[in-house]
Amino acid sequence: MLTIRPSTDTSTRRDRLSRLIAPDGERLHDPDLDPWVADVFEEQLLALYEDMVVSRRIDTEATALQRQGQLVLWPPLIGQEAAQVGSARALRKDDFVFSSYRENAVAYVRGVSMTDMIRVWRGSQFSGWNPYDVGMATPTVIIGAQTLHAVGYAMGITRDGDDAAAVAYFGDGATSEGDTNEAMVFAAAYDAPVVFFCQNNQYAISEPVGLQAQRPIADRSPGFGIPSLRVDGNDVLAVLAATRMALDHARTGDGPMFIEAVTYRMGPHTTSDDPTRYRDKAEEQRWRELDPLERTRRLLMAEGALTDERQASVSARADAVAKELRDGCLALRPHEPLSIFDEVYADTPPSLRRERDEYAAYLASFDDADGANREAAR
Amino acid sequence: MLTIRPSTDTSTRRDRLSRLIAPDGERLHDPDLDPWVADVFEEQLLALYEDMVVSRRIDTEATALQRQGQLVLWPPLIGQEAAQVGSARALRKDDFVFSSYRENAVAYVRGVSMTDMIRVWRGSQFSGWNPYDVGMATPTVIIGAQTLHAVGYAMGITRDGDDAAAVAYFGDGATSEGDTNEAMVFAAAYDAPVVFFCQNNQYAISEPVGLQAQRPIADRSPGFGIPSLRVDGNDVLAVLAATRMALDHARTGDGPMFIEAVTYRMGPHTTSDDPTRYRDKAEEQRWRELDPLERTRRLLMAEGALTDERQASVSARADAVAKELRDGCLALRPHEPLSIFDEVYADTPPSLRRERDEYAAYLASFDDADGANREAAR
Amino acid sequence: MTELTLAKAITTGLADALEADDRVVLLGEDIGKLGGVFRVTDGLQERFGIDRVVDTPLAEAGIIGTAVGLAYRGFRPVCELQFDGFVFPGFDQVVTQVAKMRYRTQGAVKMPITIRVPFGGGIGSVEHHSESPEAYFAHTPGLRVVACSSPQDAYSMIRQAVESDDPVVFFEPKRRYWSKGEVVTDVSAVPSLDRARVVVPGTDVTLVTYGPLVQTAVDAALAAEDDGVSIEVIDLRSLAPLDEDAIVDSVQKTGRIVIAHEAARFGGIGAEIAAMVTERCFDRLTAPPLRVTGHDIPYPPSELEDHYLPDLDRMLDGVDRVMGVRV
């Protein structure tokens, strides 16, 4: 009889993860992954390290800006630097990213400017950058919705005969949404060149991953006909290798692939969240020991690559980016009120034009004598 | 490295199916399934056969009624008798079925009267029977939606401390809908006592199952943490055994289980459909040789159980049910027009009462002199 | 100029759109070999190939969501939703993504998606097959919501919808699919997609409707003529945004308005039109705007659907009321 039982491994134990850098900084070897990072030497690893340090600095700066009332909200990515930088550095310029709200290190790597990155979180615009300039779509807040966009985009790539790929970034929580599962159905049906990149950061706000999935998340996609990889998401080299492999798989006509990057959200869900209500210090401490920056630093130190000088230049770069972020943020000026009526349609319809004009007249009434009187009267 | 690839079997080949009766009627053995039908002797098998013959007769009669303009639509189940009868006969009275529109043999087995079965298809009501009378919910037309209802009901069973189970019936097409996948997520999360019973009848209207799934459908649920079985859906004994096993699994606290019953929709999708547009005679012929009734009949003949006398009584029973169906159908009288305003709410709100009264007055206006004049004037 | 059924006019429009622009891609359930359950895409897959006329898995969010991705990549997807009652599993992608993407991205990302929905009742079918969900879409800024009523409009409007850089929810009056009419395929001179059309000129009462009820309204106007009442019938064509001026112009002339649709009255398009007309024509109105609509109940079983659907008599009853003949 053909009984297909879930395999017995129901945990997301870290020792089952593909890895190239151990938490203590030791360089491990993996015959499947190694070939994909054969070109990564000291200099390349240093660059990845710098990206991660910069990403964390962006995160710290933005969190501070939020605390100072300069941002309406910020979703920290601290802890997920390796997952985001490693995967984003695997991409080509003509690949296209569809992400959720937390992928700010991905945006940084894609070349998004600091001012553009911060617009959304200042409540200034819903989209910080032009997606076509950087090959990264405007982040999607509706959990899971962007996975379908990535698949559709990938279907377009096929129709154009290109060898680019689309990448969908999403979280462990997003795997429960119907959209994410439909995305796998469609991707498999059309062999779409899309990489599903799931950052399993152990939480969807307060809910541990165990509520969303009874199996390692990487076990989900094979049943849809999509091969998967499960990597240590705090290992920048393993993530880079895995993503390169998956992209190659997609580009060469082998269809979609799924990566679960096992990582940890070291900060709160957003600056509005209070994680002490749902997880304990001991757990946070356990993961702190697996910090993605620290292990890369250890490897670089062991190899003698991270000289004081180089560490200083990394810090300087991080400071410069942070300054760019802060200055960019503070320099943002509110848009003109009537701009809220723009870009609802390609051509504003007459009825909406009338609405805008009425509102303009209303605003103007506060300037004229009558308006002033009204104001005074209150 | 942990790469989880789809297994290499990407077909839904029939020789990979669990079976207890071969197409030629030979009784096969399966150590996993056999114990679950150890109590099924000639008499029980004859009863199953009779259920199937009756089901097919219901189907034929309803199709004829539709052709005669007595029904607005009918979704034939021909070819799926073993899948429906075998599974439904595994249920206890206190189990609860959530089905789609095609499960009329399930409804028959649950004890739905012929008159109640036909109401919906005559356009008379949206629900033919009271779900609580027969332990079967009103069929759901929105594909996949009922799978979540089954899970919720099963969560209720757990809360009540009962050992009953809920069963969700759905098709191969339904596996693509977000709802069906969310249902697996919820069922696994709460270890809900629910059996997912998928009749893979090879088509969703015109679309072959290969568009919905790149893997055997039974491969889907294990990734959600739900064990699955893949049985020959044209083998009533194997289906009975598999469903009993899955129900036992659910009842004894082991949580959900998934069954893919591989079968074939021998007729059109509904009486409005024209399958010649999308599948060929050769394929239909191949499946005709796997007819679920025929193979049971062969087994019974080989065992000498289906005497002429018994065959005659089976036919008589089928004719009687068919007559019940036809008479029940033709005896249905249209509801009173104002009944359309009933049961929208527990208590009809004043505004809706007013609407109903206005419409009643409007209708009445055709009876009075003025109304008659108006009519005459046109 | 050829005589076509409304369904065939859409088929022809889709074929011409596929021919005119190779970025046009059709997506939907059963639209390939089967040609869709209403055969509207009949023959198109054979002619344009499986990459341009795409049978999709059975998942409406998937259809709309992948269309968003295709649009992101510069395609012009045309999605078919099989029946009105099946739009809701895809509703989130329509409301939160399709409708808002241009606004969200300050115009950087266009969503030239057409979502075709056969809608309305009167075909004697089962649950979910006869509904009129247009108001849900019309309340969603960023969408254009249109309904065609004649073969000519079916042809021209589907061409315009596909060419529009805005997302268009395109309602097709399924019970008029087989009604015939002359169709010219030169769309250079046809009115733009957002304009209403006076179908029958009149002076006493404005009767506004769309989709399947336009023919009923025309019949009502003819019948009323015998009673000496002159009805001006307006086919809205665009439900959102509304061609307010066309309606207002008519009411300024007639002073009375009846609005008809199959959808439930409460919160339907009729409410918006009544409110708007009252705002803009208050002094001219000699009677309150009156709605002749589906009742505020779910669409009923088909044996009683005639008691749900506005028909000629109910329209004339409405006209009588605004004329003060009946109260």
Add this chain to the structure above:
Amino acid sequence: MTELTLAKAITTGLADALEADDRVVLLGEDIGKLGGVFRVTDGLQERFGIDRVVDTPLAEAGIIGTAVGLAYRGFRPVCELQFDGFVFPGFDQVVTQVAKMRYRTQGAVKMPITIRVPFGGGIGSVEHHSESPEAYFAHTPGLRVVACSSPQDAYSMIRQAVESDDPVVFFEPKRRYWSKGEVVTDVSAVPSLDRARVVVPGTDVTLVTYGPLVQTAVDAALAAEDDGVSIEVIDLRSLAPLDEDAIVDSVQKTGRIVIAHEAARFGGIGAEIAAMVTERCFDRLTAPPLRVTGHDIPYPPSELEDHYLPDLDRMLDGVDRVMGVRV
């Protein structure tokens, strides 16, 4: 009688409902240990256990769909949707299942489901966190759609919603969560769930609103008093079905009506009220019903949300207009 915030009044109401009937079950994302993102369910899981206060996987259709199954089994599920903008993935289950089940089964299957939705803007948040989707639900026969505005109503209405045998979509004005008021927990004497309430009596203009804008309307009434204009403020409480008589009674007295809501104007609740009032009070109206609402655009980025949201000035401007002070 205790002073509670509106949020705490709901918490108390839910706790009392859980206490009073062991068939009440709460479902939602993060409602357990976290107590929900607004802490409305704070402490309830600890008190009533994980089987009655259930953290769900992140899937709205899943939440509503399993609630349907629980209701089928005789439970009274209370679902929390985290924010207004996240109702749409669960919309299909609400419209095609929750709303229609009683009708579909001729009354055999009840759907006593409460769907809680924190709604509205003015909290300076990101996209999808400030919307007002009530009209989508109100256009759906079979649902009761309500909005509370004060701690007392929050308490009584959530109790009544949970006890109702009809499905109730329960809108909570999130920017008023922290406003305080006296609450009595004896609900035997409170008005029924479907009745509107005159919050401020007046004679010149009827100002109808609900949810977060009720407080704004009360402030406007106070301000207008100084100008010698007497505003009658009506809190709708029930958006669907509407307490039409309460509105009509008021307009019969005042002859003028302003309707305010945050949702977009086109096809909003205001359109229905304007249409209904015009139908029923045509001869009494001295000015057309006027709507003061969100614009017909997506909810804008928060830095400009004040230009979207109706505020005291815009309400007074509306009042001035119907009074003929401004045109």
